[in-house]
Amino acid sequence: MSQKILLDKINVPGIKTYEVYRQNGGYASVEKALKTLTPDEVVEEVKTSGLRGRGGAGFPTGMKWSFIDKKSGKPRHLVCNADESEPGTFKDRFLMEYIPHLLIEGMITSSYALGCNLSYIYIRGEYMWVYKILERALAEARAAGWLGKNILGTGYDLELYVQIGAGAYICGEETALIESLEGKRGNPRIKPPFPAISGLWTNPTVVNNVETIAAVPWIVNNSGADYAKIGIGRSTGTKLISASGHIKNQGVYEIELGLSVYEFMNSDAYLGGMSSDRPLKAFVPGGSSVPVLPANLIYKTAAGEDRLMTYESLSDGGFATGSMLGSGGFIVYNDTACIVRNTWNFSRFYHHESCGQCSPCREGTGWLEKVLHRIENGHGREEDVDLLLSIQSKIEGNTICPLGDAASWPVAAAIRHFRDEFEYHIRFPEKIKNRDHFVAEPFEQVKHLVAKQTI
Amino acid sequence: MTQRQQTDKAFRIKIKMEKTHHKQEIHITDSLMARINELISHYPADKRKSALLPVLHEVQDAHDNWLSIELQDKVAEILHIKPIEVYEVASFYTMFNRRPVGKYMFEFCQTSPCCLNGVENLMDYTCEKLGVPVGEPTADGLFEVRGVECLGACGYAPMMQLGDFYQEHLTKEKIDQLIDDCKANKITLHDK
Numbered sequence: 001m002s003q004k005i006l007l008d009k010i011n012v013p014g015i016k017t018y019e020v021y022r023q024n025g026g027y028a029s030v031e032k033a034l035k036t037l038t039p040d041e042v043v044e045e046v047k048t049s050g051l052r053g054r055g056g057a058g059f060p061t062g063m064k065w066s067f068i069d070k071k072s073g074k075p076r077h078l079v080c081n082a083d084e085s086e087p088g089t090f091k092d093r094f095l096m097e098y099i100p101h102l103l104i105e106g107m108i109t110s111s112y113a114l115g116c117n118l119s120y121i122y123i124r125g126e127y128m129w130v131y132k133i134l135e136r137a138l139a140e141a142r143a144a145g146w147l148g149k150n151i152l153g154t155g156y157d158l159e160l161y162v163q164i165g166a167g168a169y170i171c172g173e174e175t176a177l178i179e180s181l182e183g184k185r186g187n188p189r190i191k192p193p194f195p196a197i198s199g200l201w202t203n204p205t206v207v208n209n210v211e212t213i214a215a216v217p218w219i220v221n222n223s224g225a226d227y228a229k230i231g232i233g234r235s236t237g238t239k240l241i242s243a244s245g246h247i248k249n250q251g252v253y254e255i256e257l258g259l260s261v262y263e264f265m266n267s268d269a270y271l272g273g274m275s276s277d278r279p280l281k282a283f284v285p286g287g288s289s290v291p292v293l294p295a296n297l298i299y300k301t302a303a304g305e306d307r308l309m310t311y312e313s314l315s316d317g318g319f320a321t322g323s324m325l326g327s328g329g330f331i332v333y334n335d336t337a338c339i340v341r342n343t344w345n346f347s348r349f350y351h352h353e354s355c356g357q358c359s360p361c362r363e364g365t366g367w368l369e370k371v372l373h374r375i376e377n378g379h380g381r382e383e384d385v386d387l388l389l390s391i392q393s394k395i396e397g398n399t400i401c402p403l404g405d406a407a408s409w410p411v412a413a414a415i416r417h418f419r420d421e422f423e424y425h426i427r428f429p430e431k432i433k434n435r436d437h438f439v440a441e442p443f444e445q446v447k448h449l450v451a452k453q454t455i
Numbered sequence: 456m457t458q459r460q461q462t463d464k465a466f467r468i469k470i471k472m473e474k475t476h477h478k479q480e481i482h483i484t485d486s487l488m489a490r491i492n493e494l495i496s497h498y499p500a501d502k503r504k505s506a507l508l509p510v511l512h513e514v515q516d517a518h519d520n521w522l523s524i525e526l527q528d529k530v531a532e533i534l535h536i537k538p539i540e541v542y543e544v545a546s547f548y549t550m551f552n553r554r555p556v557g558k559y560m561f562e563f564c565q566t567s568p569c570c571l572n573g574v575e576n577l578m579d580y581t582c583e584k585l586g587v588p589v590g591e592p593t594a595d596g597l598f599e600v601r602g603v604e605c606l607g608a609c610g611y612a613p614m615m616q617l618g619d620f621y622q623e624h625l626t627k628e629k630i631d632q633l634i635d636d637c638k639a640n641k642i643t644l645h646d647k
Binding site: 084086087088093118124125129132161163165166167180181182184186201242244250251288329337342345346353355 | 497499502504505506507508509511512534536540543544547548549550551565566567568570571603604605606607608609610611612616618619620621646
């Protein structure tokens with residue numbers, strides 16, 4: 001079994017409570033950081049660790065921290081992004097629900113490193129019961145003296161609160177999250193200025209994912225160098241993967257980066273293979289926004305190397321033959337899954353969640369949804385596939401925030417790898433009507449039918 | 456415009472007004488006000504507006520899970536902001552309801568991983584059983600079925616949200632049981 005950093009104590013009975021968490025070495029990183037390290041030394045450790053943002057973008061955390069504006073003398077804020085809503089991702093919820101004090105400990109240590117005296121955890125509105133768990137955990141931590149004025153007699157003050165969202169995927173984008181935290185609509189801001197210069201209430205702000213913050217205590221307790229020993233190359237440490245779809249063991253797994261996709265999918269310690277006897281058809285490695293990959297590109301890269309669970313290996317070959325590790329939302333499809341229906345489903349999601357600020361995204365996501373809906377329901381037109389490609393290429397890169405890209409990538413990838421299936425829907429509308437949400441013909445057969453047909 | 460068309464239009468507007476203008480009794484109790492003040496205290500004194508989202512949640516929970524214009528005005532007054540600042544937020548976020556809703560709202564996640572596990576058939580089943588289409592409360596105001604986007608429980612699909620909690624690994628039998636429990640008043644909606 002591989003090393004666990006975040007979930008090593010998850011099975012200790014009562015780890016949810018402060019007492020048990022503390023007895024198991026909890027809050028040691030706060031003691032160590034506040035009493036023996038300067039804030040800059042903590043930032044250095046995180047830099048050395050090679051820890052990268054676990055929310056999806058994979059930006060080096062230590063570097064992000066070093067951008068925060070310390071010269072202006074304005075108050076600084078650390079905001080934890082717990083607005084987890086990427087389809088396929090449910091790892092942060094798992095951490096917060098079962099070991100809430102780990103996040104709080106990480107928040108205190110990280111706030112100290114950044115010199116913040118007022119920090120927030122922004123959690124999505126649907127996780128209402130997790131919000132209550134965090135509020136209670138915060139009260140416990142406050143009562144035990146880990147928050148408030150003059151923590152551990154070191155003169156460091158910190159207030160930490162949870163703020164609840166109300167159902168908007170877009171608030172996972174850091175500037176939209178800040179807007180929402182200010183009590184406004186979640187409309188992303190134009191960058192620059194970046195939050196590190198002007199964020200919450202125009203103060204310098206750092207926004208980090210739950211999993212990123214939760215890795216900080218281990219790095220401080222051990223060392224950045226130890227963390228960097230785990231993993232391969234620039235993909236250091238461990239990553240939580242939330243696995244769903246047609247697999248035997250759905251759930252949240254902590255893996256060392258560098259594990260092979262084959263082992264992760266088929267080993268009994270992880271996903272345990274497919275849930276039924278149906279063969280593997282496709283998978284999405286990092287949440288709905290990242291490109292889908294067909295069966296022949298899952299275990300091997302286009303160059304014939306083993307595909308590994310790392311940032312680099314999953315994106316090998318760019319979008320032509322690769323994808324992204326993203327947020328670690330691992331969705332697996334067997335051959336009964338209809339790629340067109342799935343793509344329509346994702347497009348509906350992005351249309352629903354578009355904030356409406358930029359017209360390419362506001363209008364384009366709606367067009368994608370409508371065109372995909374008519375293909376899926378047997379009213380597709382011969383030119384629709386190219387129309388989809390044209391729409392998606394006009395959204396991509398033309399919006400303030402990455403939601404436009406996230407909406408257009410899955411469509412492009414689905415057509416890139418499964419064009420036959422789209423054409424099958426268009427040319428044989430009678431075959432796809434009245435089915436129980438699945439394709440009636442196995443995929444190989446679809447190819448055959450499309451190849452034979454001439455217009 | 457003919458006479459007939461004019462009457463039709465007037466009739467449609469009347470129907471629309473009846474549908475959208477519902478009365479709501481507003482009662483901000485002392486305990487609710489105490490909670491609101493606690494939430495406001497989480498932010499610097501000149502940033503009361505930041506408490507808007509959590510305050511709207513609290514107020515909505517205390518008022519049959521919806522926010523009338525009058526109630527939104529009240530929130531604006533409490534937070535010292537303009538009413539429009541509340542309206543624009545209440546209309547942006549999907550969890551705020553601006554019309555009366557069923558007491559037990561079955562909010563099914565209908566994004567891809569849940570679909571792979573058959574949520575669409577379960578939604579059809581629930582609607583048929585309750586005799587209502589998606590998005591409309593039952594005549595007794597007890598139930599409402601809604602389709603929502605990813606709730607972050609993909610590994611425990613199919614699932615839905617009911618009040619503050621998730622109901623996961625749903626089956627037809629589980630839905631039958633839930634409906635019975637709701638009718639028998641055995642379901643806790645809010646964790647206060």
